[in-house]
Amino acid sequence: MTATTDNKIVIKPRIRGFICVTAHPLGCEAHVKEQIAYVKKNGSIANAPKKVLVIGASTGYGLASRISAAFGGSASTVGVFFEKTSEGGKPATAGWYNTLAFDREAKAAGLYSHSINGDAFSDDIKAKTVEVIKKDLGQVDLVVYSLASPRRIHPRTGVVYNSVLKPINQSFTAKTLDTDKEVVKDISIEPANEQEIADTVQVMGGEDWLMWMEALKNGGVLAEGVKTVAYSYIGPEVTWPIYRDGSIGKAKADVEVAAKKIEADLAALGCKAYVSINKALVTQASSAIPVVPLYISLLYKVMKEKGLHEGCIEQMYRLFAENLYGKGKLNLDSEGRIRIDDKEMQDDVQNAVKVLWEQVSTDNLKEISDFATYRSDFLKLFGFGFAEVNYDEPVDPAHGQ
Numbered sequence: 001m002t003a004t005t006d007n008k009i010v011i012k013p014r015i016r017g018f019i020c021v022t023a024h025p026l027g028c029e030a031h032v033k034e035q036i037a038y039v040k041k042n043g044s045i046a047n048a049p050k051k052v053l054v055i056g057a058s059t060g061y062g063l064a065s066r067i068s069a070a071f072g073g074s075a076s077t078v079g080v081f082f083e084k085t086s087e088g089g090k091p092a093t094a095g096w097y098n099t100l101a102f103d104r105e106a107k108a109a110g111l112y113s114h115s116i117n118g119d120a121f122s123d124d125i126k127a128k129t130v131e132v133i134k135k136d137l138g139q140v141d142l143v144v145y146s147l148a149s150p151r152r153i154h155p156r157t158g159v160v161y162n163s164v165l166k167p168i169n170q171s172f173t174a175k176t177l178d179t180d181k182e183v184v185k186d187i188s189i190e191p192a193n194e195q196e197i198a199d200t201v202q203v204m205g206g207e208d209w210l211m212w213m214e215a216l217k218n219g220g221v222l223a224e225g226v227k228t229v230a231y232s233y234i235g236p237e238v239t240w241p242i243y244r245d246g247s248i249g250k251a252k253a254d255v256e257v258a259a260k261k262i263e264a265d266l267a268a269l270g271c272k273a274y275v276s277i278n279k280a281l282v283t284q285a286s287s288a289i290p291v292v293p294l295y296i297s298l299l300y301k302v303m304k305e306k307g308l309h310e311g312c313i314e315q316m317y318r319l320f321a322e323n324l325y326g327k328g329k330l331n332l333d334s335e336g337r338i339r340i341d342d343k344e345m346q347d348d349v350q351n352a353v354k355v356l357w358e359q360v361s362t363d364n365l366k367e368i369s370d371f372a373t374y375r376s377d378f379l380k381l382f383g384f385g386f387a388e389v390n391y392d393e394p395v396d397p398a399h400g401q
Contacts, residue, residue, distance in 0.1 A: 028094050036071050045320050057081050066144075067313060086397040166246055179375070183362050217265070238291065274336075303344065
């Protein structure tokens with residue numbers, strides 16, 4: 001980054017492992033506008049919620065949910081997230097720029113939006129959110145829970161928990177992709193111990209979702225017939241040891257238990273609590289999971305060839321329009337989970353991915369996978385790679401603050 005005399009800087013992507021440590025305000029704005037345009041093109045969602053709270057609203061599925069609700073259903077939205085602002089001439093995080101862009105676009109469209117930046121795990125932020133809803137909206141009719149965090153400070157005990165991405169009971173060895181070096185290699189991961197599993201459940205499990213719904217109920221800001229949804233993933237067997245059957249899988253199972261408890265606790269309101277199993281996509285969370293970037297690169301290749309590929313906004317629009325607020329029956333599995341990973345998990349798709357998985361190597365990676373789209377989608381998360389943005393031109397890192 002090179003500063004100019006008027007505090008503007010040239011911002012380029014700086015990648016460290018599975019994280020880009022810079023973000024571009026104009027690129028993030030372009031990304032938000034791209035998603036809004038998709039929703040507008042596909043039309044308004046019948047019976048859409050009108051007052052929506054999104055917890056984890058600044059990136060990925062949470063951001064796409066907020067956009068779908070606002071621009072697909074003209075909903076008033078409150079978004080909660082934890083992002084860094086621009087300080088000392090350095091760029092803010094992508095989620096901060098995304099939210100600024102969303103708020104600007106919502107205001108221009110005459111839509112109410114209120115964004116709360118802080119630790120969503122804390123009681124203080126829950127209380128602040130309740131007060132905002134009570135003052136401005138009265139009640140909400142949809143609560144989206146889309147938090148993804150590596151750590152959690154428990155609001156009642158002050159204990160700090162850190163999550164791990166590890167298998168359980170036995171070590172796990174499989175192919176993975178070093179996205180920096182573009183190398184396919186084997187990775188071996190030792191199993192999580194009991195404490196690591198318990199800590200991961202504390203961070204990524206259902207307790208905080210339960211706490212949020214309890215706080216909203218006690219604050220009197222949940223409407224009759226309120227719906228709430230949390231997001232999860234199952235995926236194919238190749239990812240199960242590190243995901244569904246691993247430490248994070250235990251946490252996701254706990255989220256499913258929480259859904260049932262929420263429905264029971266809020267039965268008097270007629271609440272419906274769902275877990276939505278979503279498609280594998282490039283997000284800041286998924287990029288950190290071993291095996292998954294390679295699987296996604298192969299999956300994208302297959303799904304694009306079959307005309308089935310969807311990104312975050314396509315997934316969330318379909319969740320709202322065809323499931324949560326659709327005219328037909330929800331696409332539920334035997335466990336009562338909404339399945340919008342249905343296209344990913346089609347037999348023909350998974351069989352084709354399996355064949356490529358056996359074949360893929362460093363030498364043929366770019367030939368038999370769609371690593372190019374994986375890389376492009378990863379950079380887009382941070383506002384890079386949009387044709388309408390001149391990345392050589394200096395920009396104010398505090399853009400819009």
